[in-house]
Amino acid sequence: MSGFRLNLRDGVGTAIGDKSIQFVFDGKPYRGREGDSLASALMANGVSIVGRSFKYHRPRGIFSAGSEEPNALVTLHRGARREPNIRATEVELYDGLTARSQNRWPSVNFDVMAINQLAGSAFSAGFYYKTFMGPGRRGHKATQFWWFCEQFIRRAAGLGRGTNLPDPDHYGRMNAYCDILVVGTGAAGLAAARRAAAGGARVIVCEERAVAGGSLTSLPDYIDGEPARDWAAGQRDELSAMDNVTLLTRTTVQSYFDDNTFLAIERVTDHQARPAAATPRQRAWNIRARSAVIATGALERPIVFAGNDRPGVMLADAARRYAVEFGTAPGRAVAVFTNNDTGWLVARDMARAGVIVTDIIDVRTDVPDEIRAISEETRAAVSTGSAIRSVKGARAVSGAVIAEYNEMTGELGETRKTIACDCIAVSGGWSPVFHLTSQQGGKPVWEAELQAFLPGEPTQNWHGAGAMVGAFGLRAALQSGDKAAGAALADAKLRKGRGHVPKVEGDAIDYAPAPVFEINSGGKSFVDLQHDVTAEDVRLAHREGFVSVEHLKRYTTLGMATDQGKTSNVTGLAIMAAASDKAIADTGTTRFRPPYTPVTLGALAGEKYGHLAAERLTPMHDWHVEQDAHMYANGPWLRPESYNLPGETVEQAYIRETRLVREGVGIVDVSTLGKIDVQGPDAAEFLNRIYTNGFAKLPVGKARYGLMLREDGFLFDDGTTWRLAENRYLMTTTTAGAGRVMEHLEYYRDFVWPNLKVALASVSDEWAGIAVAGPKSRAVLKACVKGCDVSDKGLPFMGVRDATIGGIEVKIARLSFSGELAYEVYCGSHHGQSLWDLLFKAGEKHNIVPYGLEALSTLRIEKGHVAGPELNGRTTPHDLALSGMVSSKKNFVGSVLLQRETFSKADRLQLVAVKSLDGQRVSGGSHLVSGSKDNPGRSQGHVTSPCYSPELGCYISLAMLEGGSARHGEKMFFSNPVRNKHGAVEVISHHMIDPTGGRMHG
């Protein structure tokens, strides 16, 4: 193929502007014109080989002019923006664009791996399964052999390579709602959009290409007296000007989900040389439509023949588009090979544009006279009842051998002649694009008269229009678009109004092709160009028993890869049907899955890229950061892990912080705890049913530690709940459990006991929480608290009081997580930082120390308090030595199934602590075993919360151990084979400090 730019004039190069544009392909600079696609610009520059094939590394050229392109895949840009497998046919040219061909080394014109072609028969269907998944060879298991070979195969076979660098672009999202979504802006889509818009519906219209119009942009017909493309442009302008219409170009509707929800990807700046920084590169539209008109048209399919993958063989309609729209001849001498009338029109339109069409070859003998008359205008030699036996030319088409062909038997006869041509434009008929409705479960139906699958019965509110439902030709398309919009208006409960179909002057032809899919002459003929699947591969699959279409697809990989077989599926099915002597209708089709074309992952991530989840911050966040605290992600929350002094490790820091709390006083941010406001006349009864222990008799001004179970008897969450008034409680939950506890409470309030008058409100964000802990904590509070006696008598253990600190209203609860004398002080979160500053100032003379999550955890581990690692969904109160918290006087959530026999077995995992005997850090996640490092024996339990204990002067951990409560004093080992750790420990009671509670009660 040696394409070239035609003389641009009216009707030739309609999309092409005056501006010259510079671009680079495979390192070489070229010039194109404004309006070119990368494919048309390469073609105009005479570039014929644009890539190498997937498996055999055969040279490949441009095959189509749209998103169905199987061959012309290129890698765009460099560095972090490098993007592989982009269809050159869809890339709009701009100044400075750089593109590279793929799957070739060292160059697209000389590719070493082309040697694979010689071994062609070895790489037939199922090659990998047969070679690697079968029985092993010479003592090697087949899978091992695969592992060895995979690295080489992956390099040799395949498509382009992406980048591992972070994506520097950003992506947007849009949520859209409409009455009617129109997909496609060909004749049918525009007719539908017109009527839907005139009916007052909120309409969204999506067009994959840069310009609305579909096939109207290249057809010579007239609509309402104007050239079709002008009519389309007028419609586009009218629609754009309407308030109730959103017209999106460069927007592909990729997915059709349940309940008429669609995903469309808009390529916002991909066509711009220098996009504005604030504009997203692509935008994902989530469209909810009451009804939809699917007017996605049809894709031309090729006829398969020997050598049909040579650069220069391309789809006929694409050849027309290049000539008419892009003003580019696909070759110097073009032959048209067809099984239907449209091929003849393509020949005529190309000839009118100035392309030399040398031959028209039609498999049919019975060609209508008016179609034959067309050849007179083209001045091409006509061969009917003929087909291409083979293609001349090693690296690109240089000619073709034409032979007699019997349409009825499918057999080739005598060779008629050899022609010279550098482009073969092929038309094998039209396949409606019903990918979207198939995604939705619509079962395609074979229509023998049209030789095409049609989308079948709607499974949702959609109406097909135009070629998509077999309404071929402008007149039929406009009519069906108009009608579909009427039905869609009715779906959206709007008045249908009266339809209007514009007048069409132009070709009235029969689009149905002869049922010829393949010319079998024994040479290598490709069905799926992208995955190098030949017609022989399909027959081989059949011979080997893979007769279902789903098996055919997976065994041969027909229809896989980035084009998903857009130009090959129907042909593949037809060849399979012929091989199995079945009708195409009985062979069935595979179901299409979203997306319709490849989607950039960034577009799906949308604005969340680089910012995957929202962060929850406490009111004192900035203070922690200013102190250089290590911030640690605790679910969505960021919390200080430790406040390291210069040169300190995290471990040194938490040991220091822990020690200072036990000796003096520390201050910690506990704002992350879940907090739920529970109110109402039945609040007490409700809590009594939710918690394992009693809450009805809790006096006002007191807090109580409570346990919640799931209905199956396992522990769910814990926390303190404060009775603020007769009918008002403040429940606290674990940080991680806040959300699920709220849902748990709401479930029981709404679904199980709807008669209880209980109001639930999340107040986690209302209250900042600060714990002040240590023997000197009372002195700190005494120095700043007004309106409350903080002495042991005035504020006893578990007491809750209102007070003020520096004018800030606070609630003080005397609670201890650390085992020390301690208080939790709550205030409105917008005062959180001020309160922190006031408490800190009051504590300065007692050397108050801020402590982080690690010290908080160390303090509670030493005290033997359980937390997340122990409340892991597999433990009961009995396992954690909390049986005393389980009331036997009432029924509550989980009370019945907690009595299951299995929960009282003596060998259940029970809470203990272990202390290291050899000075080793107890490795998190370790098992507890009796044996040596080499022979550890079976796991008898595991460690849950390890730390260094300043109090005990050694490494310790809470642990869950089989029958552990009776094993204190036993010597064991912790074993962590993953980290290669093993060490001696002693099982001890989890009450490691102050077992009588003298400190916190003091």
Place this chain on the structure above:
Amino acid sequence: MVDAPEKQSPLRDLAMPRQIGTEANVELTERLCDSLVQVQAWPNSVGKVEKILKTLKRCVTMPSGPGRWLIEGEEEGLEEGLRRELTDDLGAVTGLTHARVVISISGPRATRVLASGIALDFDESNFAVGSTQLAHHHEIGLTIHRLAEDQFDLYVFTSLSRSFWQWIEKASAEYGCRIV
């Protein structure tokens, strides 16, 4: 008696007045509420509670669920005042003054910015001026009050307000934005 210090917004450093881009098709601002409460009526007292809420002065009452309202008052002390009238047998009053930050967005592109992150039909047929919708931006729950065709108050959870602000500022930047 010492006066309480000024309330501090988590957005104090982020929402600094400035212009992003050359145009100002979106205007963003933030504020804290003087008073914000949630009222939950019992099923048999909805009518009575509605009557009490109608007597409130200088308050914006936003329905936020069955028998539930979010009420912003222009003065402090709304919680205590309401609790006196709205006794336990009628419903529950929860103070949320510190639990939310209000982010206001207005301008010709305000709905487009919101639609780019919030799955809600902003057409006035679905979301009338003066009404309230409960929605979310990913994991951030929002109460949205529409003050005019292109003016909205968003009640955002305090702890998540910075993440939300970062998103809305970036989303607004595409159209040109002024922060006031």
Place this chain on the structure above:
Amino acid sequence: MRLTCPYCGSRDHQEFTYRGDATAVRPALNNTSIDDHNAYIFDRSNPDGVHQELWNHTSGCRTHLVVERNTVTHEVLSCKPVGPFARKLK
């Protein structure tokens, strides 16, 4: 999938949390039969067709609703409110 919240209207399913089989009813508080609780928690049918599901509009008004849905076609047949305000929302 779209669900119709009885309070907020038609919304994307991502706003809702599935809370399980709506036909599973908790035994009364004074029922201490392990078998009855076992059935409530663990015994589930897996219907090929119409199913009653309990959902919560977690990212909205937090109303619970019973969704009647076809597990084969994904068709949502009805969304009915449950809870203290169910009668008011109908």
